[in-house]
Amino acid sequence: MKTFPTSAAWCFGILFISVSLITTESSEVVGSADPVVALAGDDVILPCSLKPSVGAEDMTVEWTGLYLKTRNVHLYRQGRDSNVEQFPSYRGRTSMFHEELKNGNVSLKLTRVTLSDAGSYMCFIPTLTGQVKETTVQLFVGAVSQPVISINHLKETEIHVPDDLFPKSYIVLIVGLSIAVAVAVLASLAGVYMWRKCTKGEFNLDL
Incomplete structure (x- = not known):
């Protein structure tokens, strides 16, 4: 009889771990079926999340550009951003919503987008035990046309008559x-x- 509480605690613990593993394994990385469209200079959000929702605070999240294999856009691991090897053009322009990680939101915010940012981005969670660990997001960036203002120049002509005339x-x-x-x-x-x-x-x- 004395061992029953211990056995019950073990049973509840094993049940909790099993449910957690099942939930984690059933989660997958999802993005957006529609491309993200922005104008140069805008701030955009590249959507990526875990479905069903699972806390991602302790996971590793990698954002990379597919058009260049070595282009590391943003890296989150061990509970913090780790952008030592981040591609130079993205420095200071990427961030994640840390307060939303507990809800499985691993979207990336990219500020002041440029024409060179256009392309496909991959959201990859290597530590996820589910089958679908990655998704891609397409970003289109358009140029802003500057208005042309023409000012019709008025010239004043002065005729000077010399005194010796x-x-x-x-x-x-x-x-x-x-x-x-x-x-x-x-x-x-x-x-x-x-x-x-x-x-x-x-x-x-x-x-």
């Missing part, structure tokens, strides 16, 4: 002619006025 002698001549014309006009007006006076008999001339 009209010599001072010409100026004096013009002024003299203007005065002469003015005197002639005044004389003509005076003559007309005197003529009208004479015709009206307003002037008496003594001989």
Whole structure:
């Protein structure tokens, strides 16, 4: 009778381990059937998770680029990010949602995507005991077209007339002619006025 509690504890322990192993073995890595589309400069999330949901805090998660076998995009193992051998162009631009690892979410966030980031990415969990340990995600990156603004340029033309174009002698001549014309006009007006006076008999001339 004294050994019953110990036996019961062992039974419960074995049952718990068996259920855990069955759950782990039945889990598989899944991604997205649709490609991820982004514009250059955007932040994107490459989806990857375990189904059914299993905690992945103690697992190893490898994100690699399939277009270059040596392109290590992001590595998570032993409970932390380990990006010593990360491809230089991805440094400082990749992260995982650590608070979501307990829910089996091993998606990768890639910030400030560039045209060279486009391609296929593989999410691989080598420590998973299930049959499906990896999945691929396709990323398409489009270029942002810059608006072209045209400004119709207005040119102002100034015409400068040099002083020597009209010599001072010409100026004096013009002024003299203007005065002469003015005197002639005044004389003509005076003559007309005197003529009208004479015709009206307003002037008496003594001989």
